[in-house]
Amino acid sequence: MYAEIGHFALILALFVAVVQGVVPLAAGPMGNRRWMNIAGPASIAQFILIAAAFAALTHAFVTSDFSVLNVAKNSHTDKPLLYKVSGVWGNHEGSMLLWVLILATFGCAVQVFGRNLPSGLKNRTLAVQSLITVGFLMFILFTSNPFERLLDVPANGQSLNPLLQDPGLAFHPPFLYLGYVGFSIAYSFAIAALIEGRVDASWARWVRPWTLAAWIFLTVGIALGSWWAYYELGWGGWWFWDPVENASFMPWLAGTALLHSAIVVEKRDALKSWTIFLAIIAFGLSLLGTFLVRSGVLTSVHAFATDPERGVFILILLIIAIGGSFALYAVRGPSLVGGGLFKPVSREGALLFNNWILTTATGVVLLGTLYPLFIDVIDAGKVSVGAPFYNRVFIPIMTPLVILMALGPLMSWKRGDAKGILSRMYLVYGATLAAVILTFILKGEEGWGGYFGMGLATWLAVGTLWDVAERIKLGKTSFGQSLKRLARQPRATWGMTIAHLGLAITIAGMTGAGNWKVEKIQVMNFGDQIEVAGFTYTFEGVRDIRGPNYDALEGTFTVHKDGKLVTTLLAEKREYDTGGMPTTEAAIYPMFLGDLYAVVGDKSGDGYVTRLYWNPLIAWLWGGCGLLTLGGLVSLSDRRHRVGAPKRSALANKAIAEGAKA
Amino acid sequence: MNSRIFFLIPLIGFVVLVIYFAIGLTKDPSKLDTDVLLNQPMGEFKLVPVKGREEGLSAEDVKGKVSLVNFFGSWCVACLQEHPFLLKLKRENAIPVYGVDWDEKNPNDVVRWLARHGDPYTKIGVDDTGETIIDWGITGAPETFVVDKQGVIRYKFIGPISPQAWNGTLLPLIEELRKQ
Numbered sequence: 031m032y033a034e035i036g037h038f039a040l041i042l043a044l045f046v047a048v049v050q051g052v053v054p055l056a057a058g059p060m061g062n063r064r065w066m067n068i069a070g071p072a073s074i075a076q077f078i079l080i081a082a083a084f085a086a087l088t089h090a091f092v093t094s095d096f097s098v099l100n101v102a103k104n105s106h107t108d109k110p111l112l113y114k115v116s117g118v119w120g121n122h123e124g125s126m127l128l129w130v131l132i133l134a135t136f137g138c139a140v141q142v143f144g145r146n147l148p149s150g151l152k153n154r155t156l157a158v159q160s161l162i163t164v165g166f167l168m169f170i171l172f173t174s175n176p177f178e179r180l181l182d183v184p185a186n187g188q189s190l191n192p193l194l195q196d197p198g199l200a201f202h203p204p205f206l207y208l209g210y211v212g213f214s215i216a217y218s219f220a221i222a223a224l225i226e227g228r229v230d231a232s233w234a235r236w237v238r239p240w241t242l243a244a245w246i247f248l249t250v251g252i253a254l255g256s257w258w259a260y261y262e263l264g265w266g267g268w269w270f271w272d273p274v275e276n277a278s279f280m281p282w283l284a285g286t287a288l289l290h291s292a293i294v295v296e297k298r299d300a301l302k303s304w305t306i307f308l309a310i311i312a313f314g315l316s317l318l319g320t321f322l323v324r325s326g327v328l329t330s331v332h333a334f335a336t337d338p339e340r341g342v343f344i345l346i347l348l349i350i351a352i353g354g355s356f357a358l359y360a361v362r363g364p365s366l367v368g369g370g371l372f373k374p375v376s377r378e379g380a381l382l383f384n385n386w387i388l389t390t391a392t393g394v395v396l397l398g399t400l401y402p403l404f405i406d407v408i409d410a411g412k413v414s415v416g417a418p419f420y421n422r423v424f425i426p427i428m429t430p431l432v433i434l435m436a437l438g439p440l441m442s443w444k445r446g447d448a449k450g451i452l453s454r455m456y457l458v459y460g461a462t463l464a465a466v467i468l469t470f471i472l473k474g475e476e477g478w479g480g481y482f483g484m485g486l487a488t489w490l491a492v493g494t495l496w497d498v499a500e501r502i503k504l505g506k507t508s509f510g511q512s513l514k515r516l517a518r519q520p521r522a523t524w525g526m527t528i529a530h531l532g533l534a535i536t537i538a539g540m541t542g543a544g545n546w547k548v549e550k551i552q553v554m555n556f557g558d559q560i561e562v563a564g565f566t567y568t569f570e571g572v573r574d575i576r577g578p579n580y581d582a583l584e585g586t587f588t589v590h591k592d593g594k595l596v597t598t599l600l601a602e603k604r605e606y607d608t609g610g611m612p613t614t615e616a617a618i619y620p621m622f623l624g625d626l627y628a629v630v631g632d633k634s635g636d637g638y639v640t641r642l643y644w645n646p647l648i649a650w651l652w653g654g655c656g657l658l659t660l661g662g663l664v665s666l667s668d669r670r671h672r673v674g675a676p677k678r679s680a681l682a683n684k685a686i687a688e689g690a691k692a
Numbered sequence: 693m694n695s696r697i698f699f700l701i702p703l704i705g706f707v708v709l710v711i712y713f714a715i716g717l718t719k720d721p722s723k724l725d726t727d728v729l730l731n732q733p734m735g736e737f738k739l740v741p742v743k744g745r746e747e748g749l750s751a752e753d754v755k756g757k758v759s760l761v762n763f764f765g766s767w768c769v770a771c772l773q774e775h776p777f778l779l780k781l782k783r784e785n786a787i788p789v790y791g792v793d794w795d796e797k798n799p800n801d802v803v804r805w806l807a808r809h810g811d812p813y814t815k816i817g818v819d820d821t822g823e824t825i826i827d828w829g830i831t832g833a834p835e836t837f838v839v840d841k842q843g844v845i846r847y848k849f850i851g852p853i854s855p856q857a858w859n860g861t862l863l864p865l866i867e868e869l870r871k872q
Binding site for chain 2: 270303307310311321341342345348349352353356357359360363364400403404406407416551612632639641
């Protein structure tokens with residue numbers, strides 16, 4: 031019954047979406063305001079209908095209604111409630127439903143929070159957004175219907191892949207989709223602006239908070255996925271350059287570029303057509319990622335059940351959405367002439383350089399991801415592109431960006447004084463040199479990567495703090511004056527500072543985890559001791575434990591340092607009742623300087639195979655991602671971006687814009 | 693006029709990409725059409741043992757029983773993905789699986805790999821010269837061949853063996869071959 035209601039709601043939503051997509055765009059040239067305004071209420075109706083469909087599917091999962099094929103294939107009565115709910119999006123059909131739910135939510139949010147938008151732009155944006163929904167609703171209804179019924183109702187379901195039964199992964203997809211799909215708003219705004227032929231500072235100001243919100247979600251989503259890989263896959267890795275990971279990383283890179291170029295449009299009325307282009311590719315890459323993951327053109331460790339028929343459908347969607355918008359861009363783009371001129375050495379110049387690097391990096395990841403496909407298509411064999419390629423190409427590309435990040439924020443608009451800045455930042459040089467030397471003393475001759483990474487991280491961290499000191503004229507005026515200036519810094523500046531510091535800490539974490547990891551793999555008998563990076567692990571024993579829907583072997587390790595007990599680690603190896611591969615639950619004890627990490631494996635002779643790690647600075651990686659997110663949130667809370675703010679008078683707007691420039 | 697062409701670049705790039713995707717969709721990345729060896733007796737080979745072990749692998753070892761010959765390497769991520777399933781086959785005594793290790797940078801790598809993840813193979817030979825790889829037409833790893841009792845290659849499977857591929861394709865074929 032509920033499943034049918036859900037199915038019916040979804041069909042209705044398709045009709046509403048068609049109306050919302052077609053009517054305002056058709057009425058636009060006729061100048062019919064009333065027809066155009068239909069977009070607003072339609073977006074709310076669309077959201078309610080899709081939410082109802084999603085609720086119906088969730089109901090089927092929670093009540094274990096195995097007459098629904100999707101539930102029978104992906105759920106089980108023994109699963110804890112959390113994983114019954116997360117099972118809704120732990121499969122292809124349900125995840126697509128989540129995808130359109132988020133599309134509709136964003137559309138509805140534009141209607142609700144966008145009261146101060148010009149009605150033409152708002153209606154066109156909602157219409158474009160709705161056309162995307164039409165495509166995906168058709169995709170769901172024709173190729174991936176989650177409400178399909180089964181005639182023979184099985185006694186129990188086949189359960190969710192045990193690897194996915196994990197809190198980190200329960201929330202990873204929703205965040206990732208909020209990010210991916212969030213870029214659809216920037217895309218819809220860009221297409222609406224192309225249709226209207228007008229991009230100006232206010233357009234950039236309206237787009238930026240949506241882009242920022244999507245970027246925050248995507249950052250959290252990627253970090254959660256990486257964290258999950260770290261503790262669930264059980265060998266201490268956190269990023270694998272797998273096609274699916276790349277599919278989420280490319281929109282992140284393009285979105286980061288978009289965030290920065292939108293500032294230039296807002297403040298300086300330049301880089302307009304470039305910003306539109308970035309808005310198109312940020313969402314385009316999200317769509318591309320979906321295509322790659324679900325069509326089966328590439329093999330990946332976490333590909334969904336793939337199906338060429340679905341691939342054809344998504345490819346057609348891709349052609350319409352991206353091909354169409356690039357065609358529109360080719361026609362309308364040249365007329366978007368920017369007003370603000372600037373010298374290469376200036377804030378604009380620095381941001382443009384940032385954009386080039388981020389776009390090049392995106393291109394590199396795209397090339398690496400698609401290379402196996404290209405080679406396959408021209409029948410030159412099968413290859414896979416792995417970490418060595420990315421490490422060799424990606425790091426050199428990103429390094430100049432990180433170096434510039436310490437300088438860019440201090441450059442003036444239009445024309446910057448690079449010499450002046452460089453001559454004053456001796457503190458930053460000193461700190462960087464000190465970090466390199468300190469790393470050398472502490473780590474000895476363990477390779478260049480470590481000195482380089484720590485130097486780079488310190489450069490960025492101290493450089494960012496030094497930016498703040500310059501802004502508040504620390505030491506150049508009285509301390510009280512400096513404090514006053516500090517308090518007056520806009521939240522957007524704070525957001526930038528926090529996010530840039532976050533990246534510095536992330537780089538330090540990556541450097542530590544990538545260069546100084548210690549790994550010991552051996553067979554241990556009870557009572558055996560192994561020393562890993564100065565910590566003594568003692569294998570105390572194993573016992574069998576019973577979880578809600580699995581049996582597990584639990585290995586106990588005590589860890590001592592200098593004779594003192596640091597912690598007791600309990601590592602599990604689980605075998606789920608419904609079969610499938612056993613999963614490892616690594617035992618992790620996080621500390622400021624690194625994680626103690628233990629995995630227990632198969633029985634071998636009298637003992638067990640154990641893997642013990644020292645993962646240095648890994649907490650910095652997660653902390654850095656946290657700061658990136660926090661920086662985004664602080665910037666989002668800046669009053670210029672506050673989406674719900676009541677309409678201000680033109681005068682007030684102008685005053686604020688002037689204030690921001692000063 | 694030049695700037696107009698500039699704005700066309702994204703569209704042109706995208707069209708090229710779509711053509712690749714369209715062709716890519718017609719191909720299954722885990723399937724190859726190099727069936728040259730199919731239904732041919734495997735050639736003679738004699739491979740050296742894994743460092744620290746006594747026995748290598750030769751064509752004679754494989755004959756006599758329906759078996760799998762699995763080409764792998766410690767460098768190969770997909771092999772690791774397939775690995776638990778091979779271990780399961782060994783535990784269940786389902787079929788002899790012979791391993792051919794190739795393209796190692798360092799002969800110790802495979803020793804470590806086996807110690808770390810377990811050894812699912814009945815016997816392992818190391819193709820240190822690369823000759824066997826060429827003879828068998830290997831283009832990547834993992835690749836798995838089904839060889840019948842007479843030593844004739846009956847099937848080539850590209851990519852990691854999944855439980856589905858095992859139950860749906862390989863096992864029926866193996867049972868068929870066992871009857872012969």
